[in-house]
Amino acid sequence: MTLPVRISRSPLLWPLAALLALLLFNLVVNPGFFTVRIQDGHLFGSLVDVLKNGSPTLLIALGMTLVIASRGVDLSVGAVVAISAAIACTSIASADDPSSPGAAIVAMTSAIGVGLLLGAWNGLLVSVFGIQPIIATLVLMTAGRGIAMLITDGQIITVNNETYSWLGGGHVLGLPAQVVVTGLILLLVAVLTRRTALGMLVEAVGINPAAARLAGVRSRSITWTVYVFAAFAASVAGLMISAQVNAADANRAGLFIELDAILAVVIGGTSLAGGRYSLTGTVIGALVLQTLTTTVYSVGIPSQYSTLFKAVVIIVVFLLQAPRLRAALRRRRRPAPPPPASGGLPSGPVPVGTDLGPTPTAVGAPAVPTGREPSGSTVVGAGNDPAEGALR
Amino acid sequence: MTVSDTRPASEGAGSTAPAPPPAWQTWLRASTTGSRTFSVLVTAVLLVVLFGAGSVRYENFGTPQVVLNLFVDNAHLIVLAVGMTFVILTGGIDLSAGAVVALSTVMAARMLEAGWSAPLTVLAVLATGALLGWAMGAAVHHLQLQPFIVTLAGMFLARGLCFVISVPSIPIRDPAFTSLATNFVELPGGTFLTYSVFIALTVLIAAMWVLHRTRFGRTVYAVGGNENSAALMGLAVSRTKVGVYVISGTCSALAGLLFSLYMLSGYSLHGIGMELDAIAAVVIGGTLLTGGAGYVFGSLLGVLVLGTIQALISFDGGLSSWWTRITIGVLLLAFVVVQRLSTRSAGSSG
Numbered sequence: 001m002t003l004p005v006r007i008s009r010s011p012l013l014w015p016l017a018a019l020l021a022l023l024l025f026n027l028v029v030n031p032g033f034f035t036v037r038i039q040d041g042h043l044f045g046s047l048v049d050v051l052k053n054g055s056p057t058l059l060i061a062l063g064m065t066l067v068i069a070s071r072g073v074d075l076s077v078g079a080v081v082a083i084s085a086a087i088a089c090t091s092i093a094s095a096d097d098p099s100s101p102g103a104a105i106v107a108m109t110s111a112i113g114v115g116l117l118l119g120a121w122n123g124l125l126v127s128v129f130g131i132q133p134i135i136a137t138l139v140l141m142t143a144g145r146g147i148a149m150l151i152t153d154g155q156i157i158t159v160n161n162e163t164y165s166w167l168g169g170g171h172v173l174g175l176p177a178q179v180v181v182t183g184l185i186l187l188l189v190a191v192l193t194r195r196t197a198l199g200m201l202v203e204a205v206g207i208n209p210a211a212a213r214l215a216g217v218r219s220r221s222i223t224w225t226v227y228v229f230a231a232f233a234a235s236v237a238g239l240m241i242s243a244q245v246n247a248a249d250a251n252r253a254g255l256f257i258e259l260d261a262i263l264a265v266v267i268g269g270t271s272l273a274g275g276r277y278s279l280t281g282t283v284i285g286a287l288v289l290q291t292l293t294t295t296v297y298s299v300g301i302p303s304q305y306s307t308l309f310k311a312v313v314i315i316v317v318f319l320l321q322a323p324r325l326r327a328a329l330r331r332r333r334r335p336a337p338p339p340p341a342s343g344g345l346p347s348g349p350v351p352v353g354t355d356l357g358p359t360p361t362a363v364g365a366p367a368v369p370t371g372r373e374p375s376g377s378t379v380v381g382a383g384n385d386p387a388e389g390a391l392r
Numbered sequence: 393m394t395v396s397d398t399r400p401a402s403e404g405a406g407s408t409a410p411a412p413p414p415a416w417q418t419w420l421r422a423s424t425t426g427s428r429t430f431s432v433l434v435t436a437v438l439l440v441v442l443f444g445a446g447s448v449r450y451e452n453f454g455t456p457q458v459v460l461n462l463f464v465d466n467a468h469l470i471v472l473a474v475g476m477t478f479v480i481l482t483g484g485i486d487l488s489a490g491a492v493v494a495l496s497t498v499m500a501a502r503m504l505e506a507g508w509s510a511p512l513t514v515l516a517v518l519a520t521g522a523l524l525g526w527a528m529g530a531a532v533h534h535l536q537l538q539p540f541i542v543t544l545a546g547m548f549l550a551r552g553l554c555f556v557i558s559v560p561s562i563p564i565r566d567p568a569f570t571s572l573a574t575n576f577v578e579l580p581g582g583t584f585l586t587y588s589v590f591i592a593l594t595v596l597i598a599a600m601w602v603l604h605r606t607r608f609g610r611t612v613y614a615v616g617g618n619e620n621s622a623a624l625m626g627l628a629v630s631r632t633k634v635g636v637y638v639i640s641g642t643c644s645a646l647a648g649l650l651f652s653l654y655m656l657s658g659y660s661l662h663g664i665g666m667e668l669d670a671i672a673a674v675v676i677g678g679t680l681l682t683g684g685a686g687y688v689f690g691s692l693l694g695v696l697v698l699g700t701i702q703a704l705i706s707f708d709g710g711l712s713s714w715w716t717r718i719t720i721g722v723l724l725l726a727f728v729v730v731q732r733l734s735t736r737s738a739g740s741s742g
Contacts, residue, residue, distance in 0.1 A: 069482060073540070133539070134485070135681055135728050143721025149714035259544055272538045275403050304559050308552030322535040356436075 011269035023118035052291030063230030071274025072133035079144020081254025084238030089248035104163035115235025124228035168243030206274030431678025475643025483683025484539035488546035491667035496648020501658025510568035525641020529634035554660035616683025
């Protein structure tokens with residue numbers, strides 16, 4: 001397969017095009033977007049802001065990617081964010097010395113511990129009771145914010161702890177701590193799932209849990225694991241979000257973040273039907289979303305238009321990704337290639353058996369071939385790109 | 393071939409050998425596997441128990457007006473849940489409902505403010521809801537996108553339109569709207585109902601008629617049961633699948649109008665999370681989220697259960713409002729687990 005064909009069939013094409021278009025738009029309208037300056041040894045600028053503010057969403061989207069790959073969905077991550085923030089801040093506030101590093105470490109550990117428990121709960125409902133993922137996680141989504149309110153007693157808990165606020169505003173090697181933490185977790189996930197068979201097993205469960213189980217895959221524990229990981233990612237994101245403002249607001253922390261995370265995953269080309277996923281795609285999807293938000297603010301679009309603008313961009317990306325629409329577009333474009341191929345130039349994969357028409361058949365059912373073929377390239381991409389994502 | 397032939401035979405022999413099960417057991421099994429009247433019955437019992445507990449515990453709880461207030465305060469949610477039932481029966485979901493409610497309130501308030509007449513406003517709002525629903529249905533069916541994602545995008549679009557129309561809350565002062573909102577229908581015994589309740593109940597009865605007495609309604613169940621089979625039977629799958637989203641969009645718009653009567657204002661942040669309440673009501677009402685089984689009447693009971701919980705918590709006074717959400721979550725869990733266990737045992741026995 002020639003490179004242009006591979007590129008045009010890659011599921012990453014449209015999200016990447018959307019990201020580039022957004023960046024180009026910024027370059028033209030607002031050149032200041034690309035200036036990165038160093039102040040006190042730390043990097044500042046719109047691009048750094050995109051990475052920093054996009055970190056919690058990206059982190060949650062990572063967990064969501066694996067859940068969606070196993071043909072599930074986790075609606076409860078926003079509630080987990082709120083609970084994690086609530087636990088961390090109440091724990092610090094009630095410590096003997098609220099400003100000590102020890103208090104912060106205890107708080108973070110207990111918040112993540114509770115996050116893991118909540119993930120185990122979701123996993124139990126989905127894998128052992130066999131409840132549909134949307135509903136199983138809807139339970140925690142509905143009750144979760146109530147639980148967070150219960151923990152904070154309905155108050156906004158503010159804390160003053162340097163170790164804790166480092167996670168929200170600190171820097172490592174000039175980069176915001178959030179970006180570094182997210183990058184490390186991304187790297188870990190990429191290595192664990194793409195350098196081992198784990199990712200493939202998750203995909204196998206997503207394609208057909210029963211078949212995967214019969215083939216010797218431990219479907220149940222894999223399903224369970226992805227929900228635990230999603231909740232872990234959400235609880236870490238909850239710590240970041242609350243550390244950024246040094247407060248826990250049970251009502252607003254992580255509100256609608258589950259929707260943003262799902263959007264990031266879907267924009268990145270991972271199908272909600274499960275069975276395949278692309279971590280690179282998710283990273284691009286999260287960057288698209290955050291660049292969009294930052295663009296809306298930096299270009300000076302009136303704030304009341306920002307949601308509509310975002311909605312329209314998202315709808316366009318979805319429509320471009322719709323398998324039916326892509327197939328229809330390709331069919332319209334397809335009749336062109338054969339004539340030049342018969343002219344003698346080896347321009348594409350057409351020559352062999354053109355008259356039998358295997359190419360049109362492959363195009364007629366694009367969902368499987370386009371989905372399967374590039375996954376080999378995403379294995380490589382997922383190994384390389386996270387490092388880029390962390391260093392950029 | 394031989395294996396699949398012998399197994400049902402031996403199973404059949406095993407189940408016929410003991411004495412035939414008592415009549416109540418067969419009825420129970422039939423209703424759990426087939427029509428799901430059982431789940432609706434459970435919800436009805438729960439409603440009575442909850443209300444009974446409230447009447448015993450709190451003074452003045454067990455009065456006719458408190459019962460009627462369940463309808464008065466939740467008229468919009470009833471309409472929303474009716475529309476949601478249609479979508480869920482086909483195996484879809486409509487996350488845009490709450491945002492469409494907000495859009496309707498803002499549109500209505502803005503148009504009335506600009507001097508449109510009330511009937512024209514109502515028509516325009518309903519048409520907008522239907523159009524949004526149609527667009528989402530078309531995307532779900534013709535582009536084969538996931539309902540979840542399509543209606544999520546629809547939710548952002550509707551909220552975005554709200555903010556464009558007006559960010560601050562707009563009061564409604566139109567005489568037709570205010571008189572409809574503030575006038576009551578007196579009932580015997582010093583009780584009353586608002587006109588919204590009658591509109592909501594009319595929608596409910598119309599929905600019951602459509603689902604059980606029309607070709608469209610039967611097709612909704614068929615599509616939810618198995619879309620491929622329905623298509624192979626020659627049923628109008630396409631029209632039905634788009635149709636349910638149009639119905640849901642229209643119901644959401646109507647719910648928005650009822651909500652604007654209830655609040656007498658249009659505000660872009662109205663109805664946040666209302667779609668979750670509607671989905672919870674439908675599930676508690678016994679409708680399966682996989683589609684194909686459930687009753688619109690169950691959704692009414694589901695809404696009333698949610699309303700009763702809210703009433704109980706406000707009557708108590710000592711409990712904070714967040715207990716409402718926790719209780720709804722726990723109820724949702726209980727119903728989902730029971731549903732799951734009943735369908736699993738039905739699946740293994742049948």
